[in-house]
Amino acid sequence: MSGLREQKKQETRKTIMEVAKGLFLEKGYEATSTELVARRAGIGSGTLFNYFPSKAELLVEVMRAEFTGMEERKDLSFEVQETAEATVRNYLTKRLEGFSLLEKKLFRELIVASLNAYQSKPEFLQSLMQLDFMFIEELVELLKEVRRLGKLQDHFEVEIAAELIYSSVMFETLIYLYHEERSLEEVLEQTGRKLTFILK
Template identity: 30%
Template sequence: MAGLREQKKKQTRAAIMEAAFTLFGERGYENTSISALSKAAGIGKGTVYSYFRSKSEILLAFCEDELECLHLELQRTIPADAPLEEKLLHVFMHEFRYVTKNKGFGRTLMREVIFPKELTTEKSRKIEEQFIQFFVIMFTEAQTRGQLRRDIDLTLTCGHFYALYLMALSAWYSGRLPEEDDVRAAMQVMFRQALSGLMPQPELP
């Protein structure tokens, strides 16, 4: 019975998030009510609140799910000894595809991630810390393989590459980088330039 209850809870949560993905993208975040979400998900309004306290929490749930996907994606598709540039490009392109598969929803999600509401600040910070730790582990492995200097702050380095990703994402939304291949090419150039200053330098004789 416990297994059936857990399965039902997962199905209900998935239905809420699917409804949010569709309605946030079609109507916009502000114009979508909890009542509309519950109707689209085929459940009661109170049921939505039993899973999420607010619409912002629903958005953050997408971030949690995507973070888990990133872990699986990296383990499944990229060799452990792959160059850091390759890993970064793969991870951020995966993130780009996730955010942009529904343009309106992606814009709303990124706004909430970058400028969280007070109600969800603590939860947003926890997700941010998990995201940073994901990259810190990747950077630490790169240091071990001699692909990255050991005298750098890894948290700030994470912020550096995330900022470059946001620049490419913004350029896609504005039409300056209209195609996915354009986004990838731009990120590759920016990442390569950044890494050239972060790689270990040969010791002087």
């Protein structure tokens, strides 16, 4: 019985997130109320808050699912290319391609919502930081594999390189989000230039 109950909870959670994603894209974060999300999901507002304590946290979870490439995908398979640089470029292209599916405005609203939520709930920052740490950990594992295969020198410091790559991606992503004319291809191009420096 508990197994069925847990399955039902997971289905409800998934439905809430799918409905919320559609509404955030259609109406924007501010114009999307939790009441509307609950109504479209076929549940009561109180039930929604059992799953997501605030609208900001719901938005973060929706974005987390996008970042990880849908909830059911647990791992990103690493495809090793001829060089370390090509391998990391390929990884970043796959990791960032989901960004193109969502509007820049929604990402900007995520930043604002996160800052607002942090004011009243400081521990909320930990949830956001998990995404950053997950990204860095994936980069570390990828670089370790590339080093193991002899495409990087044995003394190459993968942890430092992963943090530098992450910092470069975040910098270029912020420029992408706040300049309407900036394309995702330019993010990858500019990040690639930094990769050449980091991995040489």
